[in-house]
Amino acid sequence: MITVSRLLRQPATLVCLAFLLLLVVAAVAAPWLAPYDPSAVNVTGRLEGPSAAHWLGTDELGRDQLSRLIYGTRIALRASVQAVGLALVLGVPAGLVIGYFGGWWDRVAMRVVDAVSSIPALLLAFGVIALLGRGLTNAMLGVSVIFAIQLLRLTRGMVLAERELPYVDAARVLGLSAPRIMFGQILPNVAGPLIVQSSIYLGFAQLFEAMLSFLGLGVDVGDASWGQMLDRSRAYVGDQPWLPVFPGLAIMLTVLAFNLIGDGLRDAMSGARAPAPTWKPPPVRLVPAEPTRALLSVRSLTVAFPGAATVVEDVSFDIAEGEVFGLVGESGSGKTMTALALAGLLPPPGAVTQGSVRLAGRELLGLPDHELAALRGPEIGMIFQDPQSALSPVHTIGRQLIEPLRTHEGLSRRAALDRAAELLTLVGVPDARRRLGDHPHQFSGGMAQRVVIARALAAGPRLLIADEPTTALDVTVQCQVLDLLLDLRERFGMTILLITHDLGVVADVCDRVAVMRAGRIVEQAPVGGLFTTPEHPYTAALLAASGGAHA
Numbered sequence: 432m433i434t435v436s437r438l439l440r441q442p443a444t445l446v447c448l449a450f451l452l453l454l455v456v457a458a459v460a461a462p463w464l465a466p467y468d469p470s471a472v473n474v475t476g477r478l479e480g481p482s483a484a485h486w487l488g489t490d491e492l493g494r495d496q497l498s499r500l501i502y503g504t505r506i507a508l509r510a511s512v513q514a515v516g517l518a519l520v521l522g523v524p525a526g527l528v529i530g531y532f533g534g535w536w537d538r539v540a541m542r543v544v545d546a547v548s549s550i551p552a553l554l555l556a557f558g559v560i561a562l563l564g565r566g567l568t569n570a571m572l573g574v575s576v577i578f579a580i581q582l583l584r585l586t587r588g589m590v591l592a593e594r595e596l597p598y599v600d601a602a603r604v605l606g607l608s609a610p611r612i613m614f615g616q617i618l619p620n621v622a623g624p625l626i627v628q629s630s631i632y633l634g635f636a637q638l639f640e641a642m643l644s645f646l647g648l649g650v651d652v653g654d655a656s657w658g659q660m661l662d663r664s665r666a667y668v669g670d671q672p673w674l675p676v677f678p679g680l681a682i683m684l685t686v687l688a689f690n691l692i693g694d695g696l697r698d699a700m701s702g703a704r705a706p707a708p709t710w711k712p713p714p715v716r717l718v719p720a721e722p723t724r725a726l727l728s729v730r731s732l733t734v735a736f737p738g739a740a741t742v743v744e745d746v747s748f749d750i751a752e753g754e755v756f757g758l759v760g761e762s763g764s765g766k767t768m769t770a771l772a773l774a775g776l777l778p779p780p781g782a783v784t785q786g787s788v789r790l791a792g793r794e795l796l797g798l799p800d801h802e803l804a805a806l807r808g809p810e811i812g813m814i815f816q817d818p819q820s821a822l823s824p825v826h827t828i829g830r831q832l833i834e835p836l837r838t839h840e841g842l843s844r845r846a847a848l849d850r851a852a853e854l855l856t857l858v859g860v861p862d863a864r865r866r867l868g869d870h871p872h873q874f875s876g877g878m879a880q881r882v883v884i885a886r887a888l889a890a891g892p893r894l895l896i897a898d899e900p901t902t903a904l905d906v907t908v909q910c911q912v913l914d915l916l917l918d919l920r921e922r923f924g925m926t927i928l929l930i931t932h933d934l935g936v937v938a939d940v941c942d943r944v945a946v947m948r949a950g951r952i953v954e955q956a957p958v959g960g961l962f963t964t965p966e967h968p969y970t971a972a973l974l975a976a977s978g979g980a981h982a
């Protein structure tokens with residue numbers, strides 16, 4: 432539904448859809464719309480220009496051009512739908528099977544695909560015509576084969592990625608048969624790009640039909656086809672210059688319409704050209720905050736989503752320079768929303784409705800976006816739970832590390848690479864120089880998290896917000912990453928806001944801690960005090976539930 436509404440917001444796509452609808456109406460209602468019989472010859476009225484009797488003129492046999500153009504839509508649409516329909520029927524199931532089963536099936540099929548793909552579509556159409564004879568159906572068969580091969584390749588590529596996803600494993604565990612998984616589970620997930628590609632192929636098919644008819648290999652001589660009209664106009668264009676104009680325009684506009692619809696569908700599905708949301712955050716009610724020596728001072732921070740309950744309410748805490756401050760609480764208690772609010776990264780329509788967030792004495796709430804963006808990196812760094820999803824899979828680690836170094840420190844590429852290698856060594860990645868050329872998937876979870884930490888350090892932030900940085904890692908690696916954070920605090924005097932639901936982690940690394948529940952801080956204290964004498968019953972219950980992890 433989101434895709435349809437985005438599509439309806441694209442004027443160019445709407446115009447193209449209306450144009451195609453017009454073609455379909457013209458094809459279906461041709462006998463009623465066409466003013467003349469498209470094959471009625473009138474030798475006394477040959478090669479006439481546009482007139483009241485013949486709006487688009489007549490051809491070399493005196494046939495009405497408008498009527499032939501209207502009847503031509505039937506062939507244009509039939510050729511396109513036939514070629515793409517057959518390609519979908521052949522290519523998509525083959526791609527699903529080959530991608531899903533993989534192995535030698537895949538290897539053999541892909542070699543065949545490579546070989547057939549190297550043949551130009553037009554050449555293959557000539558081959559099919561030579562074997563099976565002239566005619567629109569035979570001509571479009573060769574084109575269908577090429578489209579089918581391309582759709583097979585596209586489907587197979589997407590299935591290779593999809594089959595590794597948890598929902599496919601879940602379907603296997605449920606005992607669904609392979610065809611049901613392929614057609615019932617995977618196909619709906621890969622349908623979007625296939626629809627987009629097909630609409631683009633509809634345009635290509637139309638072009639091929641016109642080319643083959645132009646070469647005299649498509650429709651029968653008497654039939655009205657735009658390509659054939661263009662072909663016949665060549666010999667008489669000297670006598671009647673209007674002849675090629677209308678069939679040429681019809682071909683051009685139809686191909687353009689199919690392609691623009693394909694583009695529009697792609698944008699609607701990816702949201703790329705969707706208009707920016709009109710939503711504007713409400714103004715923040717700044718709470719006056721007294722001067723403090725803390726590096727970060729948060730007062731009465733309140734975050735709300737329109738129509739939903741307030742997710743963070745009246746949260747206040749201070750973090751001193753060099754301190755590790757823990758924010759702990761059960762899932763959904765508002766820890767992440769607090770952190771995102773501090774960095775100005777709340778997902779719309781969430782917004783800070785009131786409060787004060789001062790970093791080194793400077794109020795951050797209400798700062799314009801570009802000023803906040805300039806603070807992220809050198810002032811506030813963030814690391815998240817899943818290191819792999821925080822790194823771009825297609826870029827090397829080196830490239831991802833030098834970007835912040837070049838942006839914030841203005842280093843040359845060579846100097847940035849040297850510094851990136853130093854940072855990787857600092858966070859404990861062995862053989863750092865060589866590993867700069869590796870991609871994220873070549874790193875284990877713990878090593879990838881070290882890379883993410885190194886990237887956050889690259890800009891030298893004063894405050895590092897670490898949101899569940901060890902939750903996705905196994906216990907041994909968790910300890911190593913926490914030790915690394917502590918080591919960095921020691922060396923650089925870095926201030927850390929550590930978000931976690933694990934009281935064991937809090938006990939190990941934090942100086943002070945705040946306990947959150949349902950969007951509010953219910954208690955905050957130095958770590959030792961909180962564990963020995965919790966004041967709030969919720970803290971006591973959390974400690975009891977954690978089974979003495981802190982002991």
Ligand SMILES: Nc1ncnc2c1ncn2[C@@H]1O[C@H](COP(=O)(O)OP(=O)(O)OP(=O)(O)O)[C@@H](O)[C@H]1O
Pocket residue numbers: 736739742760761762763764765766767768769778779781932
């Ligand atoms: N887009 C949203 N719209 C409305 N409410 C949201 C949205 N995103 C999050 N919330 C709500 O905000 C509350 C706080 O979420 P938050 O992610 O901060 O919790 P958390 O304590 O970090 O939990 P977890 O440890 O599971 O990440 C939750 O009740 C959540 O349902």
